[in-house]
Amino acid sequence: MENRGENLKLAGLAPVGVLPENQNEGVGSLLIQYGLPECRDAGIDAVVVLGDPGYYSRFGFERASEYGLGNEYGADEGFMVKPLTEGALDDADGIVTYQPEFQQDEE
Numbered sequence: 001m002e003n004r005g006e007n008l009k010l011a012g013l014a015p016v017g018v019l020p021e022n023q024n025e026g027v028g029s030l031l032i033q034y035g036l037p038e039c040r041d042a043g044i045d046a047v048v049v050l051g052d053p054g055y056y057s058r059f060g061f062e063r064a065s066e067y068g069l070g071n072e073y074g075a076d077e078g079f080m081v082k083p084l085t086e087g088a089l090d091d092a093d094g095i096v097t098y099q100p101e102f103q104q105d106e107e
Contacts, residue, residue, distance in 0.1 A: 045088035
């Protein structure tokens with residue numbers, strides 16, 4: 001993602017998937033709580049996710065469009081972002097694109 005000429009370092013959090021027999025035990029929450037500081041320590045400015053707002057908002061994710069960010073899928077409410085550094089998204093404006101590995105194969 002380009003931020004008015006300045007490159008932002010974003011990471012995409014794939015929706016957290018936990019086997020049904022292990023759900024509601026806090027596994028997904030622990031993965032996110034551990035992963036976000038790891039991303040910050042690796043120099044990532046913000047993390048985006050396309051998922052359930054009710055779930056991801058618990059971890060501080062907010063609607064990305066509030067920061068001027070869109071996405072290549074046209075999602076709004078479910079496309080969320082969490083800044084990891086102070087002011088990282090102050091001048092953000094643009095479309096977040098995902099790596100080809102995130103593309104769904106059409107069969």
